[in-house]
Amino acid sequence: MYLKNLKLKNFRNYKDENIDFVNGINLFVGNNAQGKTNIIEAIYLCAIGKSYRTIKDMEVINFNSNVCNLDINYLKEDSESNIKININDLNKKEIIKNDIKIKKLSDHIGEILIVTFSPDSLDIVKGSPSKRRSFVDMICCQLSKSYLILHQEYMKCLKLKNALLKKDVIDKEYMYILNEKMSDYIVKIVDFRRKTIDKILNKAIDIEKKLTDNLENINIKYISDFLDKDREEVKKYLNEHLYIDILRKSSVKGIQRDDIEIYINDLDVSKYGSQGQKRTALLTLKLANFEVLKEEMEETPILLLDDIMSELDSDRINFLLKYIEKYQSIITTTDASFVNNVDNIQILKVLNGTLEK
Ligand SMILES: Nc1ncnc2c1ncn2[C@@H]1O[C@H](COP(=O)(O)OP(=O)(O)OP(=O)(O)O)[C@@H](O)[C@H]1O
Ligand SMILES: [Mg+2]
Numbered sequence: 001m002y003l004k005n006l007k008l009k010n011f012r013n014y015k016d017e018n019i020d021f022v023n024g025i026n027l028f029v030g031n032n033a034q035g036k037t038n039i040i041e042a043i044y045l046c047a048i049g050k051s052y053r054t055i056k057d058m059e060v061i062n063f064n065s066n067v068c069n070l071d072i073n074y075l076k077e078d079s080e081s082n083i084k085i086n087i088n089d090l091n092k093k094e095i096i097k098n099d100i101k102i103k104k105l106s107d108h109i110g111e112i113l114i115v116t117f118s119p120d121s122l123d124i125v126k127g128s129p130s131k132r133r134s135f136v137d138m139i140c141c142q143l144s145k146s147y148l149i150l151h152q153e154y155m156k157c158l159k160l161k162n163a164l165l166k167k168d169v170i171d172k173e174y175m176y177i178l179n180e181k182m183s184d185y186i187v188k189i190v191d192f193r194r195k196t197i198d199k200i201l202n203k204a205i206d207i208e209k210k211l212t213d214n215l216e217n218i219n220i221k222y223i224s225d226f227l228d229k230d231r232e233e234v235k236k237y238l239n240e241h242l243y244i245d246i247l248r249k250s251s252v253k254g255i256q257r258d259d260i261e262i263y264i265n266d267l268d269v270s271k272y273g274s275q276g277q278k279r280t281a282l283l284t285l286k287l288a289n290f291e292v293l294k295e296e297m298e299e300t301p302i303l304l305l306d307d308i309m310s311e312l313d314s315d316r317i318n319f320l321l322k323y324i325e326k327y328q329s330i331i332t333t334t335d336a337s338f339v340n341n342v343d344n345i346q347i348l349k350v351l352n353g354t355l356e357k
Helices: 034-046 119-124 131-143 146-166 171-210 231-240 242-248 273-296 314-324
Strands: 002-011 014-020 025-029 069-077 079-088 095-096 114-117 218-223 259-262 302-306 331-335 345-351 355-356
Touching: 014 355, 034 069, 034 079, 034 114, 034 331, 095 114, 095 345, 114 273, 119 131, 119 273, 131 146, 131 171, 131 259, 131 273, 146 171, 146 218, 146 242, 171 218, 171 231, 171 273, 171 314, 218 242, 231 242, 259 273, 273 314, 314 331
Parallel strands: 025 331, 025 345, 114 302, 302 331
Antiparallel strands: 002 014, 002 069, 069 079, 079 095, 218 259, 345 355
């Protein structure tokens, strides 16, 4: 699939702008604070239905306006589709696909497949477990709407359980019922995460070898308390830990504690990897993410690369450019000097919320 064009009206620092994309590399060049990341954010919003920069939708509305509109056309399976997003200053958001209003976010996700990569992505390798969980969950959700729904249902139960654990009097019978319900979700979520991580690893092994001239082997281990447990065993485990939940006034066990460990040549890269090895591992993970989505969904995802070229050395930049030249990517940068001998590229200059070729 690929994006054809995007109209932004009163979105962040854009008043009224139209971008026609090429089915290749779309490079946005500009100084700091001109509106490069805002374009990435707009595409992300169209694809996922919410921003990754804010939980308050209305923050994306231009300071001088009270509504903003995004309008994106894309080609998927040879037919053209359209998504419109309208947000107003009462924080109301409408998502409209081909003139039909989308009722639930879960109906929308996966419609436009994306892989994002920014300097913050390095947190996947060296940040807290939640960053790695989000990385895995984002892929799982794009692969399966049912996964997203399972995850949402689980999180609802967790929220309720945590709220009840804060009370002075605990209704244990009700806790057992909640644990039983959560066990159901846990078994399914863990199974899907495990399969997805296996798929990522499968692709990553090859990519890491190519990136490092066979010098480095990557391994990814899924860490979870529930790996080999069936529904009954999960329920028993949760119930056995209820007294600690009560003492701590919060759920201590659950898939909200899962993690992945990333190894390069048998060493945990978060603990022992050099800066370069961490960046290489991340690039490998992102390209593996791309490959998994492409293969499973039988569609090519769109690569959103925000300001990462300055983070990579010339070997890795060349590897990446070679890799992505067949696909559509949206790349932002302050310095376009890495571009030479690249075909199929469109370069747009970003200056204070306006674009020019
Ligand atoms: N709701 C809004 N209305 C108007 N302008 C906004 C709004 N939100 C953010 N901006 C402005 O948009 C500008 C550009 O932001 P953006 O993050 O896209 O910059 P950038 O080109 O990616 O810069 P950098 O190279 O520093 O990452 C900022 O100066 C910011 O103040
Ligand atoms: Mg930026």
